[in-house]
Amino acid sequence: MKGRVYLVGAGPGDPELLTLKALKTLRSADVVLHDELVSAEILALIPSSASVISVGKRGGRPSISQQEINRLLVEYGWLGLSVVRLKGGDPFIFGRGGEELEAVRQAGLECEIVPGITAALGAVSSIQVPLTHRDAASSLLLISGHRAHEVGIQLSHADLAKTTVVIYMPGQNYSRIQKELISAGMAGETPCAIVSQATTRYEKTYQTCVSELHNSPELPSPTLLVIGETVRFAKPATTLNAISLQEHASERVVEAR
Ligand SMILES: C[S@@+](CC[C@H](N)C(=O)[O-])C[C@H]1O[C@@H](n2cnc3c(N)ncnc32)[C@H](O)[C@@H]1O
The missing domain is CATH 3.40.1010.10 (Tetrapyrrole methylase, N-terminal domain)
Structure with a gap:
């Protein structure tokens, strides 16, 4: 049988x-x-x-x-x-x-x-970032950062101002990803978040913007990088026992509850 x-x-x-x-x-x-x-x-x-x-x-x-x-x-x-x-x-x-x-x-x-809940859905639910929003994003792009040089190619057809981009396997070379994002036309002030070990008790989030991505800390893997205007909706740091939220969230590491 x-x-x-x-x-x-x-x-x-x-x-x-x-x-x-x-x-x-x-x-x-x-x-x-x-x-x-x-x-x-x-x-x-x-x-x-x-x-x-x-x-x-x-x-x-x-x-x-x-x-x-x-x-x-x-x-x-x-x-x-x-x-x-x-x-x-x-x-x-x-x-x-x-x-x-x-x-x-x-x-x-x-x-x-x-089917299972993919990491992107788990991560954005934890930090309360809607993947689409009538005023901020009408499309969603899930891409792999595994081959960093392909990130730009994958982004080249998207309407970047209206797209939430989630990069799986971003690695730790954020300077390279930043370059790819900028050369694909992503605005430097676009907010982004790195979510480490999402939905586990070890979850950590670092919030920044594309032009500052190269200064991001190394967070424990697995990590995801979420980029787009929708990241402005991320849960305020104060309710996550963390460092206070700044406009455009430039330097913020948020520990899970
Ligand atoms: C080979 S991919 C597998 C993705 C998986 N099939 C999914 O749907 O989530 C592995 C990558 O998923 C992401 N990932 C998986 N679990 C994660 C988690 N709990 N927190 C953050 N990223 C995660 C990381 O980018 C990791 O490098």
Whole structure:
């Protein structure tokens, strides 16, 4: 009998942001292959009867290849097991979920996708920044900063004054990203926020503007960079026990509650 493979989004970190469907799928899993970013609280929800395998990328240590992950999904599926591939955020946003789906389909196995709350949604909810707003942004761009030189290319077709841009995997080289943003036409005074470990108890936010981005501190990964007029709506620092809010929020690190 053939098994079934589930690509499940674990959300950005807070276990309460796991969907009921993700929880139900985890509870009936025989094998769970999870990313490094999936929190310990969420892993604790996996029944002890299931085998749990970490297939995440770990800083400095060799990580399991995508090909090997695909092979494991198919191998366990062919053993007739209920296989959960538990991924940070949403499986189809910068998570190589599409490649895993293809591998499972090509092997003739059934695949089901359980969406998760992507990091951008978790981060902006925490700092209370609406991604769209009738007066400030009518579009949203999720891009990867992994290859910094491509940031500008990805922005070149957007109406930057009316777009909220969220950069996943921004790295720590903010000078480079700043240059790309400016040369793509982004105004220097556009507010932005770096959100570190969003929705976890370690969450930190640094607020600045594009022209000051190069002075940003290194915050612990994972981090996201949110840029756009909507960042002006960020929750006032006073309600987050933090440094006071300045106009254009030039130098502000906000600790989570
Ligand atoms: C490989 S991508 C996976 C994204 C994931 N599939 C999602 O939908 O959120 C990993 C990147 O997501 C972002 N990320 C994931 N979790 C985060 C969190 N809790 N806080 C801030 N950024 C996060 C970071 O930019 C990180 O480098």
